[in-house]
Amino acid sequence: MAGARTPDHHGSHQSLVWSADEPVRPAKVDAIIVPTARPAAYLKEAARAALHLRCPLVTLHSGKWTCAGHADRHTDPRVDLIAIDVPEPAQLRLPELETSRLLADTVFEQRSDQSVKRNLGLMLSHMLGWERVVFLDDDIRIPDPDDLGRAAGLLCIHAAVGLRVGGFPDNSVVCHAFRDAGGDQGTFVGGGAMAVEVKRNRSFFPSIYNEDWFYLLDAGKRLQSVATVGEVLQYPYEPYRADRARGEELGDVLAEGIFWLLDQGKTARDGDLEHWRDFLARRQRFIEQVLVMVDRSAGIGPADRARMAEALKAALGRLAHITPELCVRYLKALVSDQERWQRHIQGVQRQPRERALKSLARRGATPLTWFTRDATDAGESLVPGRRPRAAQAPRLREPRRGELQASIQTPPRALISGGLSVAGGLPDAAGPPIPDSYPAIAAKIALACQQRHADGDRQGGNRPSQPLHP
Numbered sequence: 001m002a003g004a005r006t007p008d009h010h011g012s013h014q015s016l017v018w019s020a021d022e023p024v025r026p027a028k029v030d031a032i033i034v035p036t037a038r039p040a041a042y043l044k045e046a047a048r049a050a051l052h053l054r055c056p057l058v059t060l061h062s063g064k065w066t067c068a069g070h071a072d073r074h075t076d077p078r079v080d081l082i083a084i085d086v087p088e089p090a091q092l093r094l095p096e097l098e099t100s101r102l103l104a105d106t107v108f109e110q111r112s113d114q115s116v117k118r119n120l121g122l123m124l125s126h127m128l129g130w131e132r133v134v135f136l137d138d139d140i141r142i143p144d145p146d147d148l149g150r151a152a153g154l155l156c157i158h159a160a161v162g163l164r165v166g167g168f169p170d171n172s173v174v175c176h177a178f179r180d181a182g183g184d185q186g187t188f189v190g191g192g193a194m195a196v197e198v199k200r201n202r203s204f205f206p207s208i209y210n211e212d213w214f215y216l217l218d219a220g221k222r223l224q225s226v227a228t229v230g231e232v233l234q235y236p237y238e239p240y241r242a243d244r245a246r247g248e249e250l251g252d253v254l255a256e257g258i259f260w261l262l263d264q265g266k267t268a269r270d271g272d273l274e275h276w277r278d279f280l281a282r283r284q285r286f287i288e289q290v291l292v293m294v295d296r297s298a299g300i301g302p303a304d305r306a307r308m309a310e311a312l313k314a315a316l317g318r319l320a321h322i323t324p325e326l327c328v329r330y331l332k333a334l335v336s337d338q339e340r341w342q343r344h345i346q347g348v349q350r351q352p353r354e355r356a357l358k359s360l361a362r363r364g365a366t367p368l369t370w371f372t373r374d375a376t377d378a379g380e381s382l383v384p385g386r387r388p389r390a391a392q393a394p395r396l397r398e399p400r401r402g403e404l405q406a407s408i409q410t411p412p413r414a415l416i417s418g419g420l421s422v423a424g425g426l427p428d429a430a431g432p433p434i435p436d437s438y439p440a441i442a443a444k445i446a447l448a449c450q451q452r453h454a455d456g457d458r459q460g461g462n463r464p465s466q467p468l469h470p
Helices: 040-053 068-074 098-103 114-128 146-156 173-180 211-215 242-263 273-296 302-319 324-346 353-358 403-407 439-453
Strands: 031-036 057-061 081-085 132-136 160-167 193-197 226-234 370-373
Touching: 031 040, 031 114, 040 057, 040 068, 040 146, 057 068, 057 114, 068 081, 068 370, 081 353, 098 324, 114 132, 114 211, 114 324, 114 353, 132 146, 146 160, 146 193, 146 226, 173 242, 173 273, 173 302, 211 242, 242 273, 242 302, 242 324, 273 302, 273 324, 353 370
Parallel strands: 031 057, 031 132, 057 081, 160 226
Antiparallel strands: 081 370, 132 193, 160 193
């Protein structure tokens, strides 16, 4: 049964993309690129897909729980691996972007380096001559790795192809609350599972929430040609956190405001001051309406209702700082940055792997730490790639007993109930327990993936079908 709708919000933008209903002929995937901040055990799913598709796996690491050396030691040795420790953006050979400068030192500045990692993956793709690459998040499960090849097969006519995200819905805090309170809310193509045509698509990922939606815009005007095929599964996480809501609000407002125009056949350039005044008023009414829906919903328990209300009020507080003038300035900066990115990419030369990896650092900056296992055939025994002195990883000590466990939150009940052994829960940032309504989602994910893993991936059954904490 369809959920409730509101004149102040579009719950779906699926009319903007083409969905493949007929069989799709797969194409070669040149690489799988995974930005990651979780322990290396979370790379096993992407590594399995890379091994199946016989393509390189690029892992981009930052944060205290992961590093390139861990990926080297914890992934299947047959995988053609490029693992890179990603430093501060100032150390990288990436252009300085006006969209980032506009938000610097404000409440809207992004703390995540997800966009930096994806842009670094795009630049490396140009250096190595890759044309069809797949971006995957590390909390995504892939029941059928061949779906990634089918997505690549559609890149001959589309600039980007997303895989439908099943399991836990991939939405912002506000849209999650709308759905959970009975609203008609869908999902859209996202960078968590998306194939892109690198040479034809010269866009970039700005440092803002919903950066993948902005990547799909053509010079700030219309949506590029986008399709969907296949399915991946998103693990549950706790969406209702006030800090998450505040961090998402500007990107959610800008993306939903642009796609509001695209849904009506207009372009992003129709987003003038009058449009943004109207849309910001709509956004406030929408969040206030969701608050009322949450309060009146009989299916939401008191604890969940309190967390949802707190997060929605945090979004409203951040919304109060967003002005029509800021929205217009950001979109103008986005257009300028796409042109700047194109000029930057045009100056990138194709080069061998090790030289390309050395070239990722800005001239005069500290060389990056990276590991590579170059392989002519990812299905055969690999010959370890050379590791230059400048690329040696620091010596790592073994953690003391109980140290890692004490620093990681208890796995959500949804992933351990019923005896399921599911990755220890793929913890997100610290937050309250996962609501009791999520076990069915986790069970569906586990069942789909266990069915796919049933033959042991031709590894003699020695490898566990579920990732384990290191």
